[in-house]
Amino acid sequence: MEHAGRARRRAAPGPVVAFGVVAVLAVAALLLRPPGELLPAGRGPLGEWGIVAIGSALAWSIAAARIVRHLRPRFHSYGVTLSPGEERLREIAAPLLLAGTGAVGFLALAMHRFSSGDPEPAPAPVPPTPVPPPADGAPLPDADPGGSGLPTLPLYLVLGVAAAVVVVLVAVAVVRRLRRLELRVPHHPGLASPATGEDDARLLLSAVRSGRRALAGAGDARAAVIACYAAMEDALVASGVERRASDSPADLLARAVGAGLAPGPAAPRLAALFREARFSSHPMDAAHREAAADALEEIASLLGDAEGAR
Amino acid sequence: MTTDPTPRLRTAEQVGEEAGAVLREMGRAVVGKQDALELVMLGVLAGGHVLVEDLPGLGKTLLARSFATTLGLDFRRIQFTPDLLPSDVTGTPLYDRRTGEMVFHPGPVFTHLLLADEINRTPPKTQAALLEAMAESQVTVDGETRPLADPFLVIATANPVEYEGTYSLPEAQLDRFQLRVRMGYLTAGEERAMLRARIDRAAPEAVLDRLAGPADVVAWRAVVERVEIDDDLLEYAVALVGATRDHPQIGIGASPRGGLALVQLARARAVLDGRDYVVPEDVKSLAVPALAHRVSLRPELWVREVSTDDVLREIVDSVRTPTTRRTAAAVSS
Numbered sequence: 001m002e003h004a005g006r007a008r009r010r011a012a013p014g015p016v017v018a019f020g021v022v023a024v025l026a027v028a029a030l031l032l033r034p035p036g037e038l039l040p041a042g043r044g045p046l047g048e049w050g051i052v053a054i055g056s057a058l059a060w061s062i063a064a065a066r067i068v069r070h071l072r073p074r075f076h077s078y079g080v081t082l083s084p085g086e087e088r089l090r091e092i093a094a095p096l097l098l099a100g101t102g103a104v105g106f107l108a109l110a111m112h113r114f115s116s117g118d119p120e121p122a123p124a125p126v127p128p129t130p131v132p133p134p135a136d137g138a139p140l141p142d143a144d145p146g147g148s149g150l151p152t153l154p155l156y157l158v159l160g161v162a163a164a165v166v167v168v169l170v171a172v173a174v175v176r177r178l179r180r181l182e183l184r185v186p187h188h189p190g191l192a193s194p195a196t197g198e199d200d201a202r203l204l205l206s207a208v209r210s211g212r213r214a215l216a217g218a219g220d221a222r223a224a225v226i227a228c229y230a231a232m233e234d235a236l237v238a239s240g241v242e243r244r245a246s247d248s249p250a251d252l253l254a255r256a257v258g259a260g261l262a263p264g265p266a267a268p269r270l271a272a273l274f275r276e277a278r279f280s281s282h283p284m285d286a287a288h289r290e291a292a293a294d295a296l297e298e299i300a301s302l303l304g305d306a307e308g309a310r
Numbered sequence: 311m312t313t314d315p316t317p318r319l320r321t322a323e324q325v326g327e328e329a330g331a332v333l334r335e336m337g338r339a340v341v342g343k344q345d346a347l348e349l350v351m352l353g354v355l356a357g358g359h360v361l362v363e364d365l366p367g368l369g370k371t372l373l374a375r376s377f378a379t380t381l382g383l384d385f386r387r388i389q390f391t392p393d394l395l396p397s398d399v400t401g402t403p404l405y406d407r408r409t410g411e412m413v414f415h416p417g418p419v420f421t422h423l424l425l426a427d428e429i430n431r432t433p434p435k436t437q438a439a440l441l442e443a444m445a446e447s448q449v450t451v452d453g454e455t456r457p458l459a460d461p462f463l464v465i466a467t468a469n470p471v472e473y474e475g476t477y478s479l480p481e482a483q484l485d486r487f488q489l490r491v492r493m494g495y496l497t498a499g500e501e502r503a504m505l506r507a508r509i510d511r512a513a514p515e516a517v518l519d520r521l522a523g524p525a526d527v528v529a530w531r532a533v534v535e536r537v538e539i540d541d542d543l544l545e546y547a548v549a550l551v552g553a554t555r556d557h558p559q560i561g562i563g564a565s566p567r568g569g570l571a572l573v574q575l576a577r578a579r580a581v582l583d584g585r586d587y588v589v590p591e592d593v594k595s596l597a598v599p600a601l602a603h604r605v606s607l608r609p610e611l612w613v614r615e616v617s618t619d620d621v622l623r624e625i626v627d628s629v630r631t632p633t634t635r636r637t638a639a640a641v642s643s
Binding site for chain 2: 085088226227229230233244245246247248249250274275276278279280281282
């Protein structure tokens, strides 16, 4: 089944991604840790920009939660299902990850020992390691007072560029993933279609013309009736009615009525003709073709009026 | 309406009108349950048995009795209890002192319409005796096989909320019911209309007219057998059944018998609508009642109160219906 396949495709890279994120975080923590022992007691890795970092972490948590809450119901209509285990993992992991980003910033602040003016007791002097004098009499390099040889501004520029690159990479990965799952962000239910009224009218006219062409031909009446219904479907879609793969003719018409496009009694009449032509072996003749043509003209004029009224 | 024992040959349109008249007549007694009545009528037309599952007091017994009255069917009722024996259902041979022979006394299963009330209150042995009769339309007692009446229809009721002293039907036995119907509560307006109707008629129950007979039901079923179904719709039914086997939340999917039931019910719906061909709406609208009771959810979903109906609805919303134009394979064949 299609969505089961989707579920399998979704599940496969999950552990790899999680492992990758943990590994990157671990390496970053090792690289960014202050000099000294591996687990320094409360010196804090954020320095004087700690408040900014913590604020960013909190802002990120809140923004991510709001975006997820806003988009989830819109993606839900695609019916992408998770297995019970995956669903449980998602329910546990989502709040933990979001809360974790805020918690890291908070803990960094809480564990940081702010200098209060009282000089801290100096650490026990470490006997210097004897350094052999240079043979050529060149001066020794200065000791690094800040624990890092990089000046502050370029460091932040590098970090900013790295953050921008990460954001772009994540955005590209998300878009590619959505495309692979054949998903796109659905329109907000309350928003109008992005197509202009002129585009809609052109699409509608084109659909109706294709139906008329099918009816004008001297071919099979059954094929003409089916083509006529297909033209009505296209016309409804051009007018903004959503068409789903699991729709029956009745579903599409119900959605058209729900969208305020009531194509009158002609639409059910044409749908009934279509059902007979498509799913029965009844002989179809010129009377069926004419009935379909009348219905299509009626629908076209109604939809045209509706477009004009917009 | 014809009730003669030698019924004339009917068209699907005629049967649709006759069955519609029966439904309208029953609507006088069973208020606001048109969907449930239609589903049970589909079971009657398709030649299957119906499980009505819902809370007490929602009119399950009234529904079964109304069908028996309007269809002119011989009606028997068994109140299933923990001490009911298989012979209480099928019948038993008793010694006749005058003739000195063992004479078979038929049980309540020898009828046209049997109401098996609260079938989940009796032990599996007695349930199995009834379900065997349902599957084979015959009863074997003391080595002698006796055919049941034609038509033979079982409407079984089950109360899903009581667990103390009940014996849930296993999946294999649920599979023998062609469809499961849920009654549901009435809306406020319907409930008010029901109370008003009771006051106006000054009697506990409405007296219904008989509009058909057993021979009519047999003739209706013959019309259902002549309903055609396109290959694309058979593929659609197969896709729906297959989807229940692949769904991650379902442990045991629908059986091939489920597919047969779905197609037969879709043909019955076509007849009820006056058509002799099946359309996608027939299959789609019956997927939940025909398949939901045949699947088992994974155990971890039991505590989350996810119902099989919900999962089936999700499947119906995700499986592709036949395309507007015929596929190339269908056209070439």
